[in-house]
Structure formats: structure tokens, C-alpha cells
Amino acid sequence: MSEYRIQGATGEWEVVIGLEVHAQVTSNAKLFSGAATAFGAEPNTQVSLVDAAMPGMLPVPNMECIRQAVRTGMAINAQINKWSRFDRKNYFYADLPQGYQISQLYHPIVGEGSIEIQLDDKNPESLKTIGIERIHVEQDAGKLMHDQHPTMSYVDLNRSGVALMEIVSRPDMRSPAEAGAYLSKLRTILRYVGSCDGNMDQGSMRADVNVSVRRVSDKPGGEPFGTRTETKNVNSVRFVMAVVEQEARRQVAVIEDGGTVVQETRLYDPERNETRSMRSKEDAHDYRYFPDPDLLPLELDDAFLEECRASLPELPDAKRHRYETALGLSAYNAGVLTADVETARWFEALLAETAAKAKKPEAEVAKQAANWLISELFGALNKLGKGLDNSPVTPAAGAELLALVTDGTISGSIAKQVLEKMLESGDGAAAIVEREGLKQTSDTGAIEAAIDGILAANADKVEQYKAGKEALFGFFVGQTMKAMQGKANPGVVNELLKKKLA
Amino acid sequence: MTNITDLGIAAIRDGVAKGTFSATEVATAFNAAVEAAQPALNAFIVTTPEKALEAAAKVDADRAAGKPLGTMAGVPIGMKDLFATKGTQTTAASKILEGFKPQYESTVSQKLWDAGAGMLGKLNLDQFAMGSSNETSAFGNVISPWRRPGDTAPLAPGGSSGGSSAAVAARIAPAATGTDTGGSIRQPAAFTGISGIKPTYGRCSRWGVVAFASSLDQAGAMAHDVTDCAIMLEAMAGFDPKDSTSLNLPVPEWTASLNADMRGKKVGIPREYRLEGMDPDVAKSWDDGIAWLKDAGAEIVEISLPHTKYALPTYYIIAPAEASSNLARYDGVRYGLRDLPDGAGLQDMYAATRAAGFGPEVKRRIMIGTYVLSAGFYDAYYTQAQKVRTLIARDFTNAFMDVDVILVPTAPSSAFALGEKSADPLEMYLNDVFSVPASLAGLPAMSVPAGLDRNGLPLGLQVIGKAFDEQGVLNASLALEQRAQFSARPEKWW
Numbered sequence: 001m002s003e004y005r006i007q008g009a010t011g012e013w014e015v016v017i018g019l020e021v022h023a024q025v026t027s028n029a030k031l032f033s034g035a036a037t038a039f040g041a042e043p044n045t046q047v048s049l050v051d052a053a054m055p056g057m058l059p060v061p062n063m064e065c066i067r068q069a070v071r072t073g074m075a076i077n078a079q080i081n082k083w084s085r086f087d088r089k090n091y092f093y094a095d096l097p098q099g100y101q102i103s104q105l106y107h108p109i110v111g112e113g114s115i116e117i118q119l120d121d122k123n124p125e126s127l128k129t130i131g132i133e134r135i136h137v138e139q140d141a142g143k144l145m146h147d148q149h150p151t152m153s154y155v156d157l158n159r160s161g162v163a164l165m166e167i168v169s170r171p172d173m174r175s176p177a178e179a180g181a182y183l184s185k186l187r188t189i190l191r192y193v194g195s196c197d198g199n200m201d202q203g204s205m206r207a208d209v210n211v212s213v214r215r216v217s218d219k220p221g222g223e224p225f226g227t228r229t230e231t232k233n234v235n236s237v238r239f240v241m242a243v244v245e246q247e248a249r250r251q252v253a254v255i256e257d258g259g260t261v262v263q264e265t266r267l268y269d270p271e272r273n274e275t276r277s278m279r280s281k282e283d284a285h286d287y288r289y290f291p292d293p294d295l296l297p298l299e300l301d302d303a304f305l306e307e308c309r310a311s312l313p314e315l316p317d318a319k320r321h322r323y324e325t326a327l328g329l330s331a332y333n334a335g336v337l338t339a340d341v342e343t344a345r346w347f348e349a350l351l352a353e354t355a356a357k358a359k360k361p362e363a364e365v366a367k368q369a370a371n372w373l374i375s376e377l378f379g380a381l382n383k384l385g386k387g388l389d390n391s392p393v394t395p396a397a398g399a400e401l402l403a404l405v406t407d408g409t410i411s412g413s414i415a416k417q418v419l420e421k422m423l424e425s426g427d428g429a430a431a432i433v434e435r436e437g438l439k440q441t442s443d444t445g446a447i448e449a450a451i452d453g454i455l456a457a458n459a460d461k462v463e464q465y466k467a468g469k470e471a472l473f474g475f476f477v478g479q480t481m482k483a484m485q486g487k488a489n490p491g492v493v494n495e496l497l498k499k500k501l502a
Numbered sequence: 503m504t505n506i507t508d509l510g511i512a513a514i515r516d517g518v519a520k521g522t523f524s525a526t527e528v529a530t531a532f533n534a535a536v537e538a539a540q541p542a543l544n545a546f547i548v549t550t551p552e553k554a555l556e557a558a559a560k561v562d563a564d565r566a567a568g569k570p571l572g573t574m575a576g577v578p579i580g581m582k583d584l585f586a587t588k589g590t591q592t593t594a595a596s597k598i599l600e601g602f603k604p605q606y607e608s609t610v611s612q613k614l615w616d617a618g619a620g621m622l623g624k625l626n627l628d629q630f631a632m633g634s635s636n637e638t639s640a641f642g643n644v645i646s647p648w649r650r651p652g653d654t655a656p657l658a659p660g661g662s663s664g665g666s667s668a669a670v671a672a673r674i675a676p677a678a679t680g681t682d683t684g685g686s687i688r689q690p691a692a693f694t695g696i697s698g699i700k701p702t703y704g705r706c707s708r709w710g711v712v713a714f715a716s717s718l719d720q721a722g723a724m725a726h727d728v729t730d731c732a733i734m735l736e737a738m739a740g741f742d743p744k745d746s747t748s749l750n751l752p753v754p755e756w757t758a759s760l761n762a763d764m765r766g767k768k769v770g771i772p773r774e775y776r777l778e779g780m781d782p783d784v785a786k787s788w789d790d791g792i793a794w795l796k797d798a799g800a801e802i803v804e805i806s807l808p809h810t811k812y813a814l815p816t817y818y819i820i821a822p823a824e825a826s827s828n829l830a831r832y833d834g835v836r837y838g839l840r841d842l843p844d845g846a847g848l849q850d851m852y853a854a855t856r857a858a859g860f861g862p863e864v865k866r867r868i869m870i871g872t873y874v875l876s877a878g879f880y881d882a883y884y885t886q887a888q889k890v891r892t893l894i895a896r897d898f899t900n901a902f903m904d905v906d907v908i909l910v911p912t913a914p915s916s917a918f919a920l921g922e923k924s925a926d927p928l929e930m931y932l933n934d935v936f937s938v939p940a941s942l943a944g945l946p947a948m949s950v951p952a953g954l955d956r957n958g959l960p961l962g963l964q965v966i967g968k969a970f971d972e973q974g975v976l977n978a979s980l981a982l983e984q985r986a987q988f989s990a991r992p993e994k995w996w
Binding site: 053092094100286295 | 717
């Protein structure tokens, strides 16, 4: 249970949140026309006669969009409705050529489902299930451009008719963090499934945030929900969290000042970090929904559903569980590696290459690979302002480096230097080690000589060590490695030091 | 030699194929007839003599080259101005689309051109196909070529395909396309003494046909006789992946399978159609039809279609509901009329454009449709109407377990005079009483001329068939046609 509370003047308040997420379906063509859907194209270059609503034009469902919605539904363990139907939502606006949006009000394609969120990566107790009421598919509208002419507005219909999934959650979230975690997790799932690219900055995914507040109460189930507001088109996880916080505070203030919250549509202004009223329920449209007579009900057969199911990849929760149980990774590492489909894909390529080079099962090299990826590569890439998607080091190159550590050719600390040089030059690890003479030595004679010198020079510390200050062992190791310019085999150094200090 | 313009589809096609006359001669003759009649009848919104000649020249060239000719080769036709024709103005008889030239060709018209037909012009109609008399056209009323004997009062050609019916009846086009939403092919065919068939919903693609009520709109053929209708419908019909409601079925060889022998067939006579106070001439023509089909060997069976009386109100909820949404796209933003008063905003532009662009009947139906879909009224009207529609369709399904076709009158009267009913929309709507039930059920139905009433005006008989059984409808209609021996023609006064 969330402990997030708004401290009002008259007591504590709880916030209740539901999200309606619009996710653009990844498809080469629009929902009901053959027109293309590329982002950023010249205005009105991706428009068919259907999208422009020319007289006599008719919609024909694009089954790839339907397939993606079904796969998404399956990924959230939702009921897939084999019979669904399209409805018209009627309203006039210049970006809506037909005068209605084709949507699914009465019979959506996907019914009840849920996703699990974890608020604290290191605490398995922080799991929470968020209900999803439905997913339906619908058309996007075009875009008005107000800056092209002093007195007129222009219309770009490139987005008109593009397929959207509207993913409607239950009002199950109770804090900004939960709302943020839900949206992030949903985005992760969509990207795993490949049904939406999740690019919130390009508008491929945006959220309508429903917020209400109620007094904290001991009653079972709590107080009834308060009146909610809906803040439209919020386009980042951070903004969603901000909207929840601002809106909850605003509503508490309204109520405590003796006012009532008005059911209305609001807009978020990130510049001023506040929400503003857009229109109230009184001037809400009457959308006159009715079944679209141009389209037959959508009936899906078992073979289609089977194909959808078979095409689903391993999903984040399952992958994370497998990383922990089968690969023995920590919960934290498993969480980091599965949070994004690209990271998981990169990690699995690295793991396969590493295991092949070591001729060992993946489970035996998984920790090494995971630790290196998370503690070494991420940090190094970060410094360069890069990510895995444009990393100069490939999974195979990373595996080559790890193999050099495993077979004792180089030490872990040398591996850090080699990685830096790999990132700079793009050369392979073995070539760099060879060229720079970084191969570590297991020559006991040379190491012994170095140790002898160090012990002699630090007789006082040897005394202290022998008197029980065992922590000094690390100091001797460090000094020895330094003397060997990092190229001594740490195993051999340890062994010899122990012998000599015995 | 016979006058070419007296000929129908089969005769023209066969004459062209045999070389009795060239397709160009045919097109030239009809172009001249159209031009001569246009000022009096106003059947066309635009005429396209060059299109007719162009298609004819191609047919003549193909014939000279020994290439195979299409089933409509050399036949110039009238195209109802509800079908989008590439590069030729397409208006739905509304000011809101005046000047609109589509960049695309409707599937049905393309199929006709592919079969060798040519276009004489775009035929006038009731605005957005809403009307039963052609009085709602924004481009002036079509005048029926028929007149009551000794009376020059202009008569309605029926509607909405009134340009089509007038042109075929006046022999200025051998055939014409029509569309039928609640009777718009059958009623005008009956009013003008020609044949017209509305096939099963989904037989003809709606792609490129300006929409009135999507779940009801269906294209069909209007011609001299049953055979010509069969030939033309065969050319028009067929699955179209661009129309989701199109039937994915092969088109049967209706023409080759025509057979007027009704032995072993049962004809249903629904008692609910025998209305209180029915016009005695209409009642008599119905009885004639029953006798003719009996003579053709059919067994006559009285049947019941109990929900018939709800068909008209049901239709006048569903059709306007769909229309109110379908016509939302005429907003002045992208094409057609735009009325932008000084300093106007978007809402003002919508209001001004639609006020100026739509006629009164279109506005009335948009208002009715908007009302029945509104929150609070939706269930009482639209949902209820859909339920009744299901019951009406079920009536037919039950009846067709016992009978092969159903015979009823096409319309409750012969053609009325212009202005006679236009003051009272309800009285005008009543004209659809016999045609609307088959539309709601999506069934094939055909009107054939049965005779003249006491005013010397044509009356039609309507054959309604099972879904997908256009053949049964055509065959029973042929049996009627052979016995009716209808040969009356309007006396040329134009």
C-alpha cells in the first residue's frame, strides 16, 4: 500500500489515479487506409483519399494494426474479444476530416487485464498489480498549424487515420510514483511486444491523467472516490508524476477552501508546472456514438489468435524471473537488464558470445557478463554520452574482453583500461592488449621479487598485520599490483602474499 | 431502320457487335436525344457527350481490331450523380459539392466502363439521394416525360433516381445506374414505366458512391426490361476489397440463367401490404400480378410479415442517423463549398457553409439523425430501431422458409404532380411504405411495369427475393414482364 499522502489543513488526503494511454501502433500503414505513417514527413504527404474523407471513400481495417492490439492485450494477460466492433465518435473539428473518429466504445477488442509494477527494485515486497479495464483501437486526428498564415490555420493530415491503442487503467494507482512506474512498465511491455515504439517525445505515446482525492479513512475500502479531473495529452513519465502531484494538491486546496472539484478536462503547462482548465463537463461534446455502418464487426478466429500468441517474445516479468532463477542474477541486476528490450537483447547477445568463448553454460558466466555490462560498460558509455544503441563496442567485442579476464590474460583493472581504448579506437580487446603490452604476468619469480621489496619497505605494516590487522592485506595487494603496473595475476599475487605473510 | 434510341442494352450491344450500326452512331444518336430533351426534362446535371463518343470510338476500334467486346460494349448510359467520376463534376445534386471533380472513379462506374459502356452524363437526383420526387435537387427538378392525358402539369419522375428513370423512360438513355436506400431505384422505375433492380446489400461496391445511409445504400440497374437489367447488374456487381461490407461471392450468370417458368415456385403475398384505403388501381395491378405468376406456374401463398407497419418509422430513424454522420465531412475545410464570412472562426465557417450548401430536406434529415443519436435519446430511438430492423429481417427469413419470392406493389400510387406532396414531408415519406422493408432487410428487389392506372400513368409491381437470390427475383420479374406486355411510352412533348 502506498503511503503517499497530501497533508491538508484539515487532515490527510489520498490521491486516486487512473491513466488512459494512447499508444501509436507500430505499422507501416494507417488503421483504415493504405497511407504511410512515417514521423516527421512533409505535411499532407501521407494522406490517402480515405484519410482526407473524400466523398464515397470507405474504411477497410488494416489487420496488422489489429494484430498488434491483440498481441498487446495478450502481453498484459487480458481477455481478447473475438468479436468486437467499431463505433463512430461524432464531432466537428478541422483536424478530423470525416467529422467522426472511428473508435470502439461499446465492444473493445481487448477486455480486462493487468500489469505488475515494482516501486523499489531492491524490494520484492513493493510489487503492486494495476488493473487494465480495456484496450481499444481508434484513429488519430490530423494536426492544425496556426503559425503559417496571419489569419488562417493550416491542416496537416499526415497523422489523420493513424492507428492508436487506447489503454485504459483502473483507478488503482495511489501516488505519483505508482503512476510513473505504471507508465514506464507499460512502455517497456509495448516495446518488448513491438506494438508501439514508446517514443513519448514524438507523441507515439501520451497519457490522459485522471486524478481525484479523498480523505484517508480506516473504513474498509476507504471513502468513496472524489470527483475526478482529466488532464489531457501528457507526454512524459516525469510530467505524469508532476500532474498527479499538482492536481492532487490543487484539489485538496479547493475542497479545504470550501469549494468543490469540477469534473473537467485540463491541460498541463510544464513551463509553470501547473494544470489549467480546458473545458468543463457542461460544454462537453455529445459524441453521438453509434456503430460504424461502413464496417462489419471484427471477428477473430482461433488461428489468428494462435499466430498472435506464438509471435509474442519473452516478456519483461518472465525474463526478469528467468534471469534471477536460471541465471542466478541479483534482483537488482535482473531488473536493470530487463527494463528495456534493447538492453535485454544486448545482454543476451553478450551472454551467448561469452558462454561460447568460455565453453561454459550461460548460467556460469551470467554474473560476470551482467556485472561488466552494468558496472563497466554503462558507466563508460555514459561518460561518452552514448547508449547501447550507438555503442562502439558490440556484444561480441565485449565477450572477447571478458574472455581475456576469465583466462587470466588481463586483470579486471586492466580490463577497464582496455575497454576505454576499445571505445576510443573501435579495436578489439586482444589487439589492444597485444599492442599495449597489457598482458598480465603469472611469473612467480617477478611477483615474488616485487612482494619482497614491498614487505621490506613496509615492515611496520607487516608487524601490524601479523598482530591481527588483517585489513592491511588489501594494501599489500594494491602495492604489489602497482609495482607490477597492474599486470600481475591477482590470484598469484594473493597466493604468494598469503604465503609470505604467514 | 428502327430508331437507335428506341433500343435497349441487349439490342444495342448485339447491333454493334454485328455491325448493324457503329458504337459511334449509337453515342451520337443518344447525345442528340439528351441535348434535345435536357431543357424540358432536366434529367442531367452535366452532360458528357465527349465521354460517350470516346468510349464508343474505343469499342469501334476494338471491334475493327477483332478484339473481344465487353457485355455493355457500345452502350452509352446515364450515370446517377451520386457515383464519383474521375475528372467529371460529382455533386449528389447538392450545392455543397458544386464544382467538385473527384480524382477517382467509383468501383461500379469503372466496372461499367470496363464492360464497354460510355457515359452520356451525370444524372440529376434528389439531393444526397434524400427524396422521392427529385424536388430536393439543388439543380432544379427533373420533369417526368409522362403526363396525364390532356394535362400538362409536370409530374414527378420519382426519386431519388429520378434523372435515371426520366432518361430511360424518355429514351434519351438506354439504361442508367441508380442507387436505392429505401426505394430510390424501384419507386422511380414504377413511376416511369421502366424496370429497376436493387440487388442484395453488398452485391455492388459502395466505394466511390457518395454515402447517404451506409447500411442501406445499394447501387442497381435501371433499364427498359428485365433482361437489360440483368446484363447491366452483372457488369456492376462483384466483390470489392475496398468496401468492407461488399459480398465476397462470385457474380452469378444472371442473364444466361434467366427463366420465366415459375412451375414449382411459391410466391408469397403478404397480407400486411394490403393497406386500408389502398388505391384500387394499385390493388388491381397487384391482383393482375398474382394471376400472371399463377399463369406462369407458380403456387400463390398468403404469408404474414407482421412487423411491416414498423418499417417506415424504423427506416426514418436509421437512415437519418447514418446520414447525419456521413454528411459531417461536408464542412468547407477540404473541398466543395466554403462560406467564410468576414472575421469568421471555424464554427462560423461550418455553420455558414452547411447552411448555404445543404437543402431543406437534407438539413431536416441531419437534424432528425442528430436528435436520435443524442445522449438520452439514443436507446429510445436508434437502439430500438435496430431491434425492430432485426425483427423485420426475421419476418422475411421466416417467410422465405415457405416461399421463393414475394410479390407486392412497388409504390402506393402512380406518379404525383410536382408540388403535390412536397409541402408535407410525412406524406412524401409514406410513398416509401412498400419499398422500405426490403431495404431494411438488405434483400434483392425489383420493380417491373405492370400497366397504366386510370390516369394513364404507369404502375409497378415489386418482386422481393431471398438474400443473394437475384436470379429468383429476375426470373419472377421476367414472368410478370412477359404477361404484362407493357408497351406504353410517354408521348414525346419535349
